[in-house]
Amino acid sequence: MSSEEQVRNALRALAEHDRQEEAPAIVEARVLRGFRQARKQRMLRRVGIWSVAIAAAVVAVLIVSAPKARVEPLHAVREPVVQRFEVVVPESSKPVLATAPRTVRPARREIVTQFFMLTDSTLPLDRGQLLRVRVPASVMYSVGLPVNPDRWTERVDADVVVGEEGMARAIRFVGYEQ
Amino acid sequence: MNSTDAELLLTALAGREEAFAELYRRRQGGVYRFALQMTGSVGVAEDVTQETFLTLLTRGSKYDELRGTLGAFLYGIARNVVMRRLERDLWTEPSDEMEELADGSDVLEDLTRRESVEQVRRAVLSLPPVYREVVVLCDLQDASYEDAAQALECPVGTVRSRLNRARGMLARKLRVADRARCMG
Numbered sequence: 001m002s003s004e005e006q007v008r009n010a011l012r013a014l015a016e017h018d019r020q021e022e023a024p025a026i027v028e029a030r031v032l033r034g035f036r037q038a039r040k041q042r043m044l045r046r047v048g049i050w051s052v053a054i055a056a057a058v059v060a061v062l063i064v065s066a067p068k069a070r071v072e073p074l075h076a077v078r079e080p081v082v083q084r085f086e087v088v089v090p091e092s093s094k095p096v097l098a099t100a101p102r103t104v105r106p107a108r109r110e111i112v113t114q115f116f117m118l119t120d121s122t123l124p125l126d127r128g129q130l131l132r133v134r135v136p137a138s139v140m141y142s143v144g145l146p147v148n149p150d151r152w153t154e155r156v157d158a159d160v161v162v163g164e165e166g167m168a169r170a171i172r173f174v175g176y177e178q
Numbered sequence: 179m180n181s182t183d184a185e186l187l188l189t190a191l192a193g194r195e196e197a198f199a200e201l202y203r204r205r206q207g208g209v210y211r212f213a214l215q216m217t218g219s220v221g222v223a224e225d226v227t228q229e230t231f232l233t234l235l236t237r238g239s240k241y242d243e244l245r246g247t248l249g250a251f252l253y254g255i256a257r258n259v260v261m262r263r264l265e266r267d268l269w270t271e272p273s274d275e276m277e278e279l280a281d282g283s284d285v286l287e288d289l290t291r292r293e294s295v296e297q298v299r300r301a302v303l304s305l306p307p308v309y310r311e312v313v314v315l316c317d318l319q320d321a322s323y324e325d326a327a328q329a330l331e332c333p334v335g336t337v338r339s340r341l342n343r344a345r346g347m348l349a350r351k352l353r354v355a356d357r358a359r360c361m362g
Binding site for chain 1: 190193195198199202203206207209210211214215223224227228231232235236294295297298299301302313317318319320345348349352353
């Protein structure tokens, strides 16, 4: 018998020996669990996209029907409010070392994400309106941000950029730092 | 259910669990055996099977029936998962199994003690991965050259030449093993 035939026979024997090998049932259970999770994520992503679309539509209607109340440059960053006041010291008291006016930090400071585009519009966006809305956290997931699936239904603040033509063009999300 | 693989995949991607389960049951054996014969490890083969089918959920929309069978598409995914695993294992502490395979003399001694099927399995596992995968696909999984070429993302001619070379290497390994057994 030639060596090539011997190799073929040997491989045939191994193939025959392994023919009944299959993944155990636990693997199927894990795969099907993964399928259900992926399906749930896809569904929530779809819901998120629809939420943004609906929010954008509502915003567009508000802009068209109401007088423009607030116009901000597109890249304006909201500054935290700092309240200033003077401390009145009674004359009879001991000298005060620090006399500089004190500032009180606000309880929460805003942190914003970058803007995520909502449309592929080629119209220039030199000016726009920035509107604060509340959306489900799943919207963050829909633009690619990591979100714990358990928190997808929680509401988060977001700024929607509406172009001069009335279309929601971009969104960013707002968090708060203590 | 008499649906084709492609139909099952489409239905599964639309969210139907029964279609995905049917497709899994139909194709898991081939993927599992491919991973087992490539790695020689039951645990790794299970992980590869799981990862392959979960990857199918995200990449399945890229499958084109005109370019090849779903079996070949799945082998392609499984092959990438296996290769990543083999590369990762190069940088980690080698297992006893890997150490045995790394040393030719150990393989030789081991071959003298085992049944012929296990000798062949070890000889296949000791091939470099690029030769091992063509042997596993074409000789052990009975994949066509075209399917193998699609899975390995190379021309059919490359599959043929690698297969010839791999069989030559196997013949030498098995000859040495036989000689050792006769002497023992």
